[in-house]
Amino acid sequence: MIYPLCALLTGQVNALGRRGAPSGIAKSPVAGPIMLGPTGFEGDAQGDTKHHGGPEKAVHHYPFDHYATWTAEIGPHARLAEPGAFGENLSTLGLTEDVVAIGDVFSLGGAVLEVSQGRQPCWKLNERFDIPDMARRVQTSGRTGWYYRVLQPGAIGPTDRLERIGRADPAWTLRRIWHCFYVDRLNPIELEALARLPKLAEGWRRHAERRLETQSVEDWTRRLDGASEKNRAADGKVSHEPG
Template sequence: MTPSPITLMTGRIAPLSGTETPSGIIKTCVDRPLKLGPNGFESDEQADLRVHGGPEKAVHHYPHEHYAPWRSELGTLPALEAPGGFGENISTEGLTETTVAVGDIFRLGSAVVQVSQGRQPCWKLNRRFDVPDMARRVQDTGRTGWYYRVLQPGTVAPGDKLELTDRVAPDWTLHRLWHALYVDRMNLSELEGIAALDVLADGWRKYAVRRLANRRVEDWSPRLDGKA
């Protein structure tokens, strides 16, 4: 895997389009080095820390090559004009969910990061793109992006490259995890593997544990549609 140099983005909390709901989803490019700590980049903000940010979601990576199919499917939208439309901190070409696995460790600038989980899209994407089912589209396509935890804080600059240094669980690509959780949803063998995958963020492992115990899939509508 030889990804392109990163585009680096951060954002401040602001009202979500058409609402009074605060959100940090709008990210814009930065042109200077930033410190990266356990909870993310300096100057980057998340409004709802119950479900965004934190050590297991310190950095969001969204592949730039996904933008072309989105434009093909949705047409010209402001949020698709430049990286940052999906709330990502890092954009590259050369890494996707089919090639990146949970547990992959990368050096980025002087920091070290590890893939912790895929992204679970939420209803705020519907508002961001002004597409009522955008969150469901992201989930259904598997073009979700992913998150990193920070193993070693450091400084990251625009144009730095992600350098793969170790693969802890190479068989568990993000695409495989997505397929098990959202497509082949009651494959007990896959769920058992996910439940035992220590390097995966606890929140994702718990989905597998609950399905194994309850033999049913959770209701996604509150997350995807914003309905209680």
């Protein structure tokens, strides 16, 4: 199937929310074609390059399908008036975590993209929406969006359309992976399969291996709430989440 873009968005680094943290989450629609390279779009930037961007997270896709559900849950919100609320580069209708799988390949304009991993929401969504637990809400809902790696760089415009042209393993939907990481969190059969899933980003495969080795679930506090290193050290909490 073919999916027209609702929006193609990029953004530069700016101070975010009351913390003033550097972030590229605020993105705006582009008017014409832009180049997509191995690590992202021309004119797009990240404030935290350790946890955002890079070859396995070159492009962020968030379904516009979810906006109505968020409005129903949190009420009318200015951020939900148009695409871009979740820091996405691509917005479409008809593609969600239920039907998109790791290793799915899409053509878009002159580029070719491959689904690499789900999005792990972070505390910057709390600042973006001015809702203290927005990141936790996103994680709990499974409406997280996903990332692509770039198989073929090329120019992409806002009127271009996504077309799925290949699938590695349709059984490994993003919803299934979310369920494994955040619901049935220590299922050895699923974790072993994830650790061997070749098209899944390396960080997520290591994440599955670590859970198998430790038989424990990593702490999400810092990522979701933005807890400081000092406070986390005092609590004796250690995080080993994938990037």
